[in-house]
Amino acid sequence: LVSSDTLIPYSWAIDALERDVEPMAEDIDVAGIDVGAGGDPSIFMCRRGPKINIIKQEETPESEVLTGKLMGLIYDYQPRYVYVDKIGVGWGIVGNLKARLRNPEITVIGVSVAEQAASQGRFHRLRDQLCWRVREEFEERTISIPNDPLLIAELTTIKFTEPDGKIKIESKKEMRSRGLDSPNRFDALALTEY
Secondary structure, eight states: OOOTTBSSOHHHHHHTBTOOOOOOTTOOEEEEEEOOOTTOOEEEEEEETTEEEEEEEEOOOOHHHHHHHHHHHHHHHOOSEEEEEOSTTHHHHHHHHHHHOOOTTOEEEEEOTTSOOSSTTTBSSHHHHHHHHHHHHHHTTOOBBOOOHHHHHHHTTOBEEOTTSSBEEOOHHHHHHTTOOOOHHHHHHHHTTO
């Protein structure tokens, strides 16, 4: 039985595993980077259109080491746009990547998911809007994910509410209070919707 407040039902996630959806000719590679803090890993996720291709996890808390590893991933996979969570320690990583990346074909964009949503009447913050876009892709069967048990677990445990008619996605703090880890992979995926 699926709880009606689950953002992405388990059946939707399983249905999206290795789904046979092909990127369109105009689709470009983009990456989302959720920068880990407080012991959380950092996640690099790359996609082209509907297809999530790459999920890499980096454990280092050292910003210089992390910058180097992320630079290597960016050069390996060549995403056109790299969306980085710039809240907290991510701010420094955004600055490091922008300063060191010497490829004019790759653009690093710092994203603050705490900012106002573009659709303010429907969502509390940008994070809520990006997460909801992920949900819509699963609902519409227009996304393909690799068989990554951690991603599946994160996708299917996040809840949402509509306390004042606006969609609000469960915060990391609220998830921790339920004994759940920070949804790092899910957050990287949401950033690719930016």
